[in-house]
Amino acid sequence: MPQVTSSSSVEIKNRAKRQFESWADSYDRSLLNHFMFRPACMALMEEIARWYDEQRRPFCVLDIGCGTGTLACRLAGSPWPVSVVGMDYAEGMCQAASAKAAHAGHQAHFATGDSEHLPFADASFDIVTCSNSFHHYPHQQAVVHAMRRTLRPGGRMILIDGFRDNIVGWITFDVIISRVEGKVYHAPWTVVRDYFQAAGFTAIHRRKLNFWFPLLVTIGDVE
Ligand SMILES: C[S@@+](CC[C@H](N)C(=O)[O-])C[C@H]1O[C@@H](n2cnc3c(N)ncnc32)[C@H](O)[C@@H]1O
Secondary structure: OOOOOOOHHHHHHHHHHHHHHOOOOOOOHHHHHHHHHHHHHHHHHHHHHHHHHOOOOOEEOOOOOOOOHHHHHHHOOOOEEEEEEEEEEEEEHHHHHHHHHHHHOOOOOEEEOOOOOOOOOOOOOEEEEEEEEEHOOOHHHHHHHHHHHEEEEEEEEEEEEEOOOOOHHHHHHHHHHHHHHHOOOOHHHHHHHHHHHHHHOOOEEEEEOOOOOOEEEEHHHEO
């Protein structure tokens, strides 16, 4: 996100928190969930499957900005030897996620916290995911550094957010979504790639999802 003062950074985070606290109960039934969040979750599952095919070992996943825990529940219900932690700034989202996991009988843990201050030790996870949340972060480079810190050697970062590098994405994210969500920043691919490079990720690559509501998937590895 272009330079923000510390007071506007608090304001940006609080606005996102309020917005998602009030959305927690109906989030899973929303149209955006259908058209954007669920396809993102499917893409995360595909990328995680790819990582698992390469590594074939038990693994731990951290999902930052986990929302109602859709990814965590899918992982916990998968046949993979995986343990999963979801973290979100909005307590209501974590509560909805815990209730969803408990209802399905899945083992997943959820914690309330800010992506900029990840309450996890260095090298605790094999995969860190973050979908449809990154544009709310006022200090995006710092968050990518924090994500890298929590990953083990052989680990992978998978980040999904709005793709705004074509006309459909620009209208969707920079014009419409920004009007609804306020001061958010959907970083272009070149900026996301620079964040990943600066944090020391290797094999950085991307893919695009969806024609309408286009999403940018960025992947980077830890050696
Ligand atoms: C659109 S939802 C995405 C949820 C889920 N990842 C998905 O794709 O369905 C964005 C989530 O990011 C969370 N969020 C926003 N700012 C955050 C921050 N600074 N730290 C952690 N989570 C944050 C919000 O509370 C919200 O649950």
